[in-house]
Amino acid sequence: MAKKYDFLFKLLLIGDSGVGKTCLIIRFAEDNFNSTYISTIGIDFKVKTVDVEGKKVKLQVWDTAGQERFKTITTAYYRGAMVRREMQTILFGPIATCKLTCVVIVRPRLFQQLLKHVMMVMVHYFDSVFQGIILVYDITDEKSFENIQNWMKSIKENASAGVSRMLLGNKCDIEAKRKVSKEIGEKLAKEHGIRFFETSAKSSINVEESFADLARDILLKSNKKPVSFQCVIIKWILMLIVCMFNSF
Numbered sequence: 091m092a093k094k095y096d097f098l099f100k101l102l103l104i105g106d107s108g109v110g111k112t113c114l115i116i117r118f119a120e121d122n123f124n125s126t127y128i129s130t131i132g133i134d135f136k137v138k139t140v141d142v143e144g145k146k147v148k149l150q151v152w153d154t155a156g157q158e159r160f161k162t163i164t165t166a167y168y169r170g171a172m173v174r175r176e177m178q179t180i181l182f183g184p185i186a187t188c189k190l191t192c193v194v195i196v197r198p199r200l201f202q203q204l205l206k207h208v209m210m211v212m213v214h215y216f217d218s219v220f221q222g223i224i225l226v227y228d229i230t231d232e233k234s235f236e237n238i239q240n241w242m243k244s245i246k247e248n249a250s251a252g253v254s255r256m257l258l259g260n261k262c263d264i265e266a267k268r269k270v271s272k273e274i275g276e277k278l279a280k281e282h283g284i285r286f287f288e289t290s291a292k293s294s295i296n297v298e299e300s301f302a303d304l305a306r307d308i309l310l311k312s313n314k315k316p317v318s319f320q321c322v323i324i325k326w327i328l329m330l331i332v333c334m335f336n337s338f
């Protein structure tokens with residue numbers, strides 16, 4: 091059977107509530123637009139395969155809720171760094187090391203359980219790393235632009251270090267209500283050394299282009315090696331080990 095894609099990249103959209111994250115994803119994945127606003131609850135994803143540098147890249151695009159009350163769930167999804175920290179504490183923390191040594195000697199069965207927990211964390215890690223994060227603001231809403239700094243801070247604190255980022259100023263079809271100039275958006279992106287596009291999910295401006303551009307950036311960073319495929323293999327091996335532990 092022919093392989094349907096060469097690479098799989100996971101992207102995450104973040105930004106204030108109402109800036110158009112869901113609409114951008116729907117425009118990208120289904121080429122559709124709905125003006126009815128239904129606020130996202132929790133997290134959801136859509137997939138689309140694009141051609142990048144002659145390679146088929148499957149993008150799994152995750153939507154998040156911009157509302158403050160869902161922030162804990164949203165940031166939990168940046169994972170990479172967080173799970174790594176979790177693993178470091180389990181494996182290398184000073185107390186953990188002492189306890190672990192005692193457990194191996196005195197309670198081998200408990201050690202087995204611990205090992206299983208570590209495997210589970212690793213499975214989760216390989217399953218939840220995002221290669222790209224798209225920060226979205228609304229060009230007609232100054233506050234959503236100011237908040238980009240907070241979202242940037244949140245990425246720094248929670249996401250993995252090598253993650254590719256991109257800034258989108260959405261709703262550029264409503265020029266009459268513009269509050270944030272293109273230049274100021276470009277300036278902010280430049281300061282953070284990331285790509286920038288003004289988009290419109292409604293009028294389908296720069297949506298496909300921006301997603302493909304980010305995919306290209308990730309592809310070049312990954313040195314054209316199918317990293318995600320390796321992750322999937324490692325994930326399945328880890329899951330197999332977890333299943334073996336379960337059957338003891």
Ligand SMILES: Nc1nc2c(ncn2[C@@H]2O[C@H](COP(=O)(O)OP(=O)(O)OP(=O)(O)O)[C@@H](O)[C@H]2O)c(=O)[nH]1
Pocket residue numbers: 105106107108109110111112113114124125126127128129130131154155156157260261262263264289290291292293
């Ligand atoms: N004019 C215009 N309206 C848009 C555009 N994108 C989204 N909207 C409208 O903005 C509103 C909010 O869009 P959503 O995509 O639900 O916003 P969101 O960022 O996902 O919001 P949360 O789920 O609350 O985080 C909806 O009424 C959309 O129709 C756009 O490009 N142009």
